[in-house]
Amino acid sequence: MREDSGGADxxxxxxxxxxxxxxxxxxxxxxxQAEMSGNGTRIAARWLAERTGCARVDIRxxxxxxxxxxxxxGLVEQDMGPVQTGAGEVVDGIEFVPxxxxxxxxxxxGDPGEILRIGPLLETHARFPGRTNVQVARxxxxxxVTARVWERGVGETASSGTSAVAVAAATHGEGTVxxxxxxxxxxxxxxxxxxxxxxxxxxx
Numbered sequence: 789m790r791e792d793s794g795g796a797d798x799x800x801x802x803x804x805x806x807x808x809x810x811x812x813x814x815x816x817x818x819x820x821q822a823e824m825s826g827n828g829t830r831i832a833a834r835w836l837a838e839r840t841g842c843a844r845v846d847i848r849x850x851x852x853x854x855x856x857x858x859x860x861x862g863l864v865e866q867d868m869g870p871v872q873t874g875a876g877e878v879v880d881g882i883e884f885v886p887x888x889x890x891x892x893x894x895x896x897x898g899d900p901g902e903i904l905r906i907g908p909l910l911e912t913h914a915r916f917p918g919r920t921n922v923q924v925a926r927x928x929x930x931x932x933v934t935a936r937v938w939e940r941g942v943g944e945t946a947s948s949g950t951s952a953v954a955v956a957a958a959t960h961g962e963g964t965v966x967x968x969x970x971x972x973x974x975x976x977x978x979x980x981x982x983x984x985x986x987x988x989x990x991x992x
Contacts, residue, residue: 797945800828808842812849816941822849824890826949826974826985829854830864834989852890862990868950868983873957879915882906884922885958889983892920892940893954900924900936907938921948925955925967933959934968946971953983 801813812832814822822828829847833856836845847854855867874886884894894910896902907922925935935955939945947969956965956976965976977984 797939797942798822798825798828800832802832805836805839808836808840808844809846809848810836812847814849816939818941820941822891822941824849824852824950826866826868826889826951826953827947827987828949829856830866830949830985830987830989833864833866834858849890858989862988863986864989866949866985868953868985870981871953871957871978871983872981873961877915879913880909882910884910886920887954887957889950889953889957891950892916892918893951893958894920894922895954895958896922896924897927897959898924900926900934903936903938903944907944911938911940921951921954923948923951923955925959927959928968931960931964932966932968936970947974949974949985949987952976952987953978953985957983 799815804811814825814828832847833845837858843858845856857865872888876885884896887893903924910922911919919940921940922938923935925933933955937945937948937951952967952974953976955967962978967974975986
């Protein structure tokens with residue numbers, strides 16, 4: 789169904805607006821709904837800020853809300869809420885760390901070039917009955933990671949906000965982490981089990 793979304797990684801449906809707040813539904817190209825999308829909420833925040841003139845807006849996806857600030861430098865800073873990082877696991881010889889950012893992730897530390905092999909295997913593995921997002925990440929140094937993403941219901945995607953949070957949490961736990969994807973860099977701040985995501989939202 790990718791062609792139905794115009795080749796995009798997903799579609800944002802705005803279902804309600806009230807002042808500086810909006811509720812959205814996120815549709816994947818395969819017709820499924822995503823519980824959360826850091827990139828999606830950032831785009832929605834930028835759109836709502838331009839519509840209302842409010843620099844601070846709130847975006848709700850299901851039962852989870854994201855408070856966002858559209859900064860003067862054009863970047864959007866989002867409070868992504870709590871992040872839950874589980875103990876490492878192994879399935880079919882693949883080691884990964886499960887992370888929840890309101891949606892499920894499996895983070896593998898290794899060669900990002902392996903994403904096309906590892907991504908489909910973990911996404912549909914019986915360990916994840918509802919499927920999962922998958923990241924393969926290389927730690928480049930303190931506070932810097934390079935990763936590629938296999939997004940549930942999408943396939944490989946150039947960038948993912950919740951994936952950036954998951955990768956940062958799995959590889960660093962706390963502090964500020966810059967995650968480099970093929971589509972660009974996102975910055976994650978982790979403190980007290982919560983995540984702040986910072987990145988651009990630009991019109992094509």
